Amino acid sequence: MSITDPNAPLVVNLLLTDLDGTARNTVSGQVCPTYPRDQVLVPKFDQLCQGLRENNWTIAGVTNQGGCESLNPKTQRPYKSHRQAVAECRYFLKLAPWCDRVYVCPNGKMSDRDEVYVVNRWPGLWWRLWPAIHEHNGFGEHPYYQVSGKYRKPGSGMLELAIRDQTEGEYSEAASLGIKPKDMFEVQVRAVMVGDMESDKVAAQNAGVKYVPVEDFLSYDNVDDLTLGLQQVLSESA
Numbered sequence: 482m483s484i485t486d487p488n489a490p491l492v493v494n495l496l497l498t499d500l501d502g503t504a505r506n507t508v509s510g511q512v513c514p515t516y517p518r519d520q521v522l523v524p525k526f527d528q529l530c531q532g533l534r535e536n537n538w539t540i541a542g543v544t545n546q547g548g549c550e551s552l553n554p555k556t557q558r559p560y561k562s563h564r565q566a567v568a569e570c571r572y573f574l575k576l577a578p579w580c581d582r583v584y585v586c587p588n589g590k591m592s593d594r595d596e597v598y599v600v601n602r603w604p605g606l607w608w609r610l611w612p613a614i615h616e617h618n619g620f621g622e623h624p625y626y627q628v629s630g631k632y633r634k635p636g637s638g639m640l641e642l643a644i645r646d647q648t649e650g651e652y653s654e655a656a657s658l659g660i661k662p663k664d665m666f667e668v669q670v671r672a673v674m675v676g677d678m679e680s681d682k683v684a685a686q687n688a689g690v691k692y693v694p695v696e697d698f699l700s701y702d703n704v705d706d707l708t709l710g711l712q713q714v715l716s717e718s719a
């Protein structure tokens with residue numbers, strides 16, 4: 482297939498990134514943020530992702546926030562509320578303009594629940610309309626999706642959802658430009674996951690997505706080398 486092939490699919494590169502210990506650290510020194518502003522980006526990660534974004538990559542965060550369910554022994558209450566986890570993701574999006582959206586699973590390890598929030602920059606939807614629609618469930622406390630899947634990493638649910646959203650997003654963008662389905666390019670999303678834990682690696686495997694440990698990601702000196710490195714990872718056979 483050549484680049485001039487009119488039937489060649491539209492290839493979209495998607496970087497899925499873990500947050501804690503990969504893209505960000507905390508100000509407090511805790512593993513996960515304890516309040517929304519308790520986060521700083523890893524400078525080199527920030528810089529490389531900015532470059533990837535300029536090279537047309539889409540970047541989405543994928544984070545477990547089991548602290549929404551595990552109980553603080555001192556208070557007998559969860560370490561954080563769902564609302565706080567969402568607020569943290571929103572603050573992350575503010576710090577990281579290169580990140581398009583964040584998927585956050587608020588369930589703990591032994592949880593029998595399976596939930597995910599998709600946090601993006603649509604201010605109207607989440608912050609104004611959402612609480613009005615879901616008033617009964619408290620402000621921002623209602624999972625955006627609550628379908629069967631294994632969202633908590635090492636489950637593949639968040640990664641699969643991110644890829645699905647990306648694919649659908651490309652088609653709906655084409656539709657909004659007035660392109661008819663029969664005239665649309667086939668969209669092919671090629672995803673790579675970057676993370677710092679075994680659960681990130683296994684989640685990628687479970688989703689059939691290539692994986693790059695964060696130390697490898699950060700070993701690239703500039704975005705051109707990183708882009709080539711990621712392309713190489715993508716082209717390796719499984």
Ligand SMILES: [Mg+2]
Pocket residue numbers: 499500501502503676677678
């Ligand atoms: Mg991590």
